[in-house]
Amino acid sequence: MQLNLPAARQPLEIDAVMVDLDGTMVNTLGDFAEALNRMLADLQLPAIAPQTIEQMVGKGSEHLIRSVLGHVLGDAGASRVDELYTRAWQRYEHHYLQINGQFADVYPGVREGLQALRARGLRMACLTNKPLSFARPLLASKGLDGFFDQVFGGDSFERKKPDPMPLLKTCAALASQPARTLMVGDSSNDAQAAEAAGCPVVLMTYGYNHGQPIAAVAAAAHLDSLEQLAV
Ligand SMILES: O=C(O)COP(=O)(O)O
Ligand SMILES: [Mg+2]
Numbered sequence: 001m002q003l004n005l006p007a008a009r010q011p012l013e014i015d016a017v018m019v020d021l022d023g024t025m026v027n028t029l030g031d032f033a034e035a036l037n038r039m040l041a042d043l044q045l046p047a048i049a050p051q052t053i054e055q056m057v058g059k060g061s062e063h064l065i066r067s068v069l070g071h072v073l074g075d076a077g078a079s080r081v082d083e084l085y086t087r088a089w090q091r092y093e094h095h096y097l098q099i100n101g102q103f104a105d106v107y108p109g110v111r112e113g114l115q116a117l118r119a120r121g122l123r124m125a126c127l128t129n130k131p132l133s134f135a136r137p138l139l140a141s142k143g144l145d146g147f148f149d150q151v152f153g154g155d156s157f158e159r160k161k162p163d164p165m166p167l168l169k170t171c172a173a174l175a176s177q178p179a180r181t182l183m184v185g186d187s188s189n190d191a192q193a194a195e196a197a198g199c200p201v202v203l204m205t206y207g208y209n210h211g212q213p214i215a216a217v218a219a220a221a222h223l224d225s226l227e228q229l230a231v
Contacts, residue, residue: 023207
């Protein structure tokens with residue numbers, strides 16, 4: 001199928017699409033902040049601001065929790081991160097499962113964009129670094145699960161994005177060649193994984209890119225709304 005991208009010289013020839021979750025389909029920063037701050041309170045540690053958390057999202061839960069602990073403990077407490085990690089993860093998982101989706105909103109244009117891709121007969125997967133036990137209920141509660149043939153999380157494969165492995169495994173599950181499978185994401189993580197896997201990538205401008213401007217990350221297109229894929 002030919003997909004026309006804004007400002008692209010020629011259409012992309014694709015059979016399938018992989019769509020990232022946090023920062024691409026759903027603004028989950030409120031959920032992250034709520035679950036992480038409840039975790040920190042349980043550990044009797046100080047709270048962290050959402051703007052700081054935003055820079056740490058995208059490389060899965062372990063990276064996020066370790067980054068948050070490192071931030072609140074500071075250089076002097078760096079050695080306590082390992083010691084606290086297991087209990088921190090348990091408290092975080094407990095709270096995240098309780099609040100999942102309550103402080104999160106689907107970005108404008110997402111349903112319209114997904115609907116249009118689906119209507120064109122493309123095979124579709126959600127591919128996120130979020131644990132599958134968080135991703136599935138979130139997609140369901142936001143009414144997004146019906147768009148996807150497959151859903152894979154950060155714990156579905158041995159390695160996470162930016163490693164190409166999850167993309168290659170997802171392409172195989174969708175029976176689509178990497179060069180004909182579009183990755184839709186919001187961070188350099190998604191772009192690096194796509195490049196290494198040989199997949200075209202488009203990036204959303206509104207998501208989380210580790211505190212860096214997304215325009216500097218190479219992609220077939222930078223889009224302000226998933227609805228721009230509906231042309
Ligand atoms: O949980 C994360 O680290 C972010 O996940 P994402 O891959 O959906 O952006
Ligand atoms: Mg993301």
